[in-house]
Amino acid sequence: MSKRNVILKSSISGLLLAVVLLFLYNASTSETYEYIPKLNTNCPPGFKKSADNECIAQNLYMQYDSPNNKGVGGLKTGLPEVRDGFSPQEIDLGRYLFFDPALSGDGTISCATCHSPSKGFSDGLATSIGANNHKLTRAAPSLWNVGYLKKLFWDGRATTLEEQMQGPLFSVEEMNNTPENLIETLNSIATYKEMFAEAFPQKEKKSSIELHEVYKTITAFQSSLVSLNSKYDRYAHGYHQALNENEIAGMNVFRSFVARCAECHTPPLFTNQQFAVIGSPEPDGLPLDPGAQEPFHDKTLRGAFKVPSLRNIEKTAPYMHSGNFGTLRETVEFYTKGRGHAVPEDEDLIIHWHIWDPQLSDYELDRLVDFLKTLTDETFTPKIPETLPSGLKPSV
Numbered sequence: 001m002s003k004r005n006v007i008l009k010s011s012i013s014g015l016l017l018a019v020v021l022l023f024l025y026n027a028s029t030s031e032t033y034e035y036i037p038k039l040n041t042n043c044p045p046g047f048k049k050s051a052d053n054e055c056i057a058q059n060l061y062m063q064y065d066s067p068n069n070k071g072v073g074g075l076k077t078g079l080p081e082v083r084d085g086f087s088p089q090e091i092d093l094g095r096y097l098f099f100d101p102a103l104s105g106d107g108t109i110s111c112a113t114c115h116s117p118s119k120g121f122s123d124g125l126a127t128s129i130g131a132n133n134h135k136l137t138r139a140a141p142s143l144w145n146v147g148y149l150k151k152l153f154w155d156g157r158a159t160t161l162e163e164q165m166q167g168p169l170f171s172v173e174e175m176n177n178t179p180e181n182l183i184e185t186l187n188s189i190a191t192y193k194e195m196f197a198e199a200f201p202q203k204e205k206k207s208s209i210e211l212h213e214v215y216k217t218i219t220a221f222q223s224s225l226v227s228l229n230s231k232y233d234r235y236a237h238g239y240h241q242a243l244n245e246n247e248i249a250g251m252n253v254f255r256s257f258v259a260r261c262a263e264c265h266t267p268p269l270f271t272n273q274q275f276a277v278i279g280s281p282e283p284d285g286l287p288l289d290p291g292a293q294e295p296f297h298d299k300t301l302r303g304a305f306k307v308p309s310l311r312n313i314e315k316t317a318p319y320m321h322s323g324n325f326g327t328l329r330e331t332v333e334f335y336t337k338g339r340g341h342a343v344p345e346d347e348d349l350i351i352h353w354h355i356w357d358p359q360l361s362d363y364e365l366d367r368l369v370d371f372l373k374t375l376t377d378e379t380f381t382p383k384i385p386e387t388l389p390s391g392l393k394p395s396v
């Protein structure tokens with residue numbers, strides 16, 4: 001063997017040895033290595049960061065001044081006030097919590113289990129399934145644009161996102177956790193402690209995570225779920241080619257005083273945020289859902305539900321509080337089957353005066369569905385975290 005070959009061979013084996021040693025070193029240290037994701041320092045799309053590190057909502061509807069008195073169904077109407085001003089770190093931490101099943105009593109259910117980004121932040125079920133396979137009595141609403149809503153739940157029994165989330169978190173039928181156990185779980189996860197310290201820099205390092213911080217960050221995340229860039233929106237801001245003929249025909253039916261959809265599903269949010277009794281049916285055999293009557297102890301609200309936004313409605317079948325309609329076509333057809341046609345005989349509901357008998361043709365119903373599909377926009381869908389501080393798999 002020549003001298004050159006010897007040098008070559010020994011340097012190759014030396015290199016191999018180094019690689020093996022490096023590999024062994026990594027393997028021996030990997031157990032103690034914990035990956036701590038750095039929270040995002042940028043605002044999500046649709047928000048601009050202020051000098052105070054607050055994410056402020058930005059959208060084209062800001063160019064139109066008032067959400068009120070602009071005519072029902074008007075295109076150039078502003079949006080109601082939104083929950084914004086959260087920091088990028090609060091929003092990002094809320095994202096980890098939203099997907100983390102560690103928030104449930106037995107570590108199997110996250111918010112995203114019933115509000116999955118792949119299903120329009122709903123769950124594709126007629127009514128949701130909670131802890132211990134408990135079947136709930138209502139459908140999971142979409143969370144798109146939820147930061148604009150003043151009433152939450154189908155019956156409007158909560159007014160803030162912070163208040164709302166304590167429902168599912170601490171209900172035995174949903175996430176089946178307790179405030180004490182939730183706080184204990186989060187405080188036992190070192191990575192969460194680091195992350196909360198990062199999101200709340202004014203807080204003493206190493207001090208305990210508190211419930212109000214959990215509520216605030218999940219609220220921050222939910223308020224960042226903005227969908228305002230649909231084909232309809234492009235049309236509304238003046239790009240007329242954005243909608244085709246059928247879709248425009250559908251929009252005109254939607255806004256017409258015959259169909260009256262826009263009276264309640266008022267653009268640009270496609271809800272006027274009021275209660276309305278429309279008399280939609282329960283699935284066979286189920287008793288009437290009293291809706292807002294219960295929380296407000298008001299008989300005139302028997303069977304009343306909050307008018308839902310119709311944004312991304314294409315993605316969130318089945319429809320209505322009961323999930324009773326499988327398709328959009330069936331849902332819009334409900335409105336032309338006669339006022340109160342599905343109300344049980346022994347009930348005397350005060351049906352809203354805009355629910356009547358518009359006698360829409362099949363053609364008009366098909367166009368309404370075409371139009372509803374122009375409200376789809378998922379461009380700002382947030383990323384599902386690849387790993388979670390709890391070490392559990394994101395539940396979606």
Ligand code: HEC
Nearest residue numbers: 110111114128129130138139140141152153154165168174
């Ligand atoms: C087991 C399924 C399930 C889980 C888990 C769940 N939700 Fe829901 N969510 C629902 C259902 C069903 C409703 C409607 C209930 C009602 O109106 O009575 C709802 C309603 C909401 C609403 C009201 C939306 C509106 O338009 O009024 C918000 C906001 C919400 N959930 C957020 C969350 C958050 C945040 C979490 C996690 C802390 C969560 N949900 C966990 C099923 C679930």
Ligand code: HEC
Nearest residue numbers: 259260261264276280305306307308319320321335352354
């Ligand atoms: C009087 C107010 C009112 C009018 C008018 C109205 N809606 Fe509704 N809409 C509601 C309410 C309230 C609900 C929820 C009812 C329920 O869950 O039982 C609803 C539900 C829906 C849903 C299902 C939403 C979901 O998330 O499941 C669709 C789709 C819909 N409406 C479309 C229309 C169309 C199209 C028209 C016109 C033909 C129309 N609505 C007219 C109040 C109204």
